[in-house]
């Protein structure tokens with residue numbers, strides 16, 4: 001449940017059945033003469049799957065930066081007149097799921113701060129892992145003001161660090177601060193005239209550059225370029241900083257790249273119509289499904305996906321196994337956040353609010369049901385129960401990722417270690433717990449092979465516990481708790 005500044009509460013109807021939650025989607029555009037706020041709105045619309053708690057857009061007309069942000073989906077936050085009022089030559093936008101700091105208006109992005117030269121607006125996808133050190137650095141740089149309305153995010157901290165730096169311009173300030181940041185961060189930021197983008201040295205979270213006829217776009221995923229008609233140019237490289245203005249793109253490296261792209265982007269996070277490293281996510285997920293069928297064959301009558309993220313892997317499973325593919329569930333795409341408080345009866349329906357089985361298709365059949373991952377196991381338990389009630393004769397669950405055993409500290413909120421079903425149970429125990437007739441996960445090797453990326457260039461810590469970026473805090477609780485000195489926002 002989230003409180004808006006106007007006092008209204010929004011309710012997440014599926015909060016008890018949450019799967020992995022992504023951190024954020026970010027978008028930036030430099031295009032004088034275009035309606036940059038509307039381009040950003042549609043860019044965020046395409047990136048909505050990456051964060052549904054809040055949305056915001058900052059624009060600049062060359063004189064001043066305006067920020068508009070609120071709790072809710074992109075389509076709930078902005079209306080036509082809001083976008084009309086956000087005029088300018090460049091803009092950045094953000095849709096958020098909170099991984100540090102609570103889900104409140106003050107933590108929505110973009111952040112905004114005054115600088116020596118004007119203003120800085122910033123939007124972030126990822127999670128910093130050295131916020132304690134950074135907060136100390138900020139105090140040395142000039143202590144932050146604190147107060148009850150303060151923002152509590154790592155994003156606010158890095159905004160304050162860059163804005164407070166006393167260099168010859170904002171570009172130099174960013175180049176001085178970026179090497180101090182540890183963890184995962186893909187950034188878009190802006191002053192009154194220039195759009196900037198940067199990516200951590202490991203390139204954990206994606207970030208791509210696109211070209212408009214009269215301008216440039218930066219987005220979390222290529223799907224964010226497609227929706228505004230921008231053509232893909234290249235990825236922002238790990239450890240790279242780019243500046244975009246009337247002189248085109250300027251690039252500098254502030255760190256030697258050590259790529260460790262997030263493997264889970266391929267499993268679940270990225271849209272299927274997005275490409276990473278030149279390969280479409282849909283093709284990769286289909287290949288994972290083929291591999292899953294080879295690793296965990298079964299005799300069955302029908303392969304069905306858990307929509308939507310299980311769909312490509314189910315298609316691949318069907319292709320490789322020869323078992324017919326079909327839809328077994330209808331998804332209610334419009335269930336999500338609402339201002340209507342759900343009754344206890346509705347809450348107990350859980351996943352049923354979102355998925356409804358097609359009884360005529362399922363009854364009497366041996367079903368293979370393909371899903372992308374198992375986090376707590378609640379969703380899969382409910383799915384198996386629904387299929388049994390719909391008359392399935394056998395239910396074989398196939399998962400297109402290895403068991404998720406470790407929490408993510410780089411911007412994805414799975415759950416604490418204690419909540420992850422695979423951290424405490426063996427596969428046979430998980431099968432019994434969810435009530436399936438059989439259960440098979442794709443191997444790590446199979447998943448990595450399908451991405452066509454070398455293992456050494458990927459983060460797979462949530463499957464293996466091998467964290468590529470040092471985690472400073474005590475892991476015994478299983479989930480990182482960031483202690484950040486509150487920093488007053490300036491909006």
Ligand code: SF4
Pocket residue numbers: 204261262263264265407408409410411412459460461462463
């Ligand atoms: S731990 Fe998992 S979700 Fe997090 S960055 Fe690594 S692969 Fe991605």
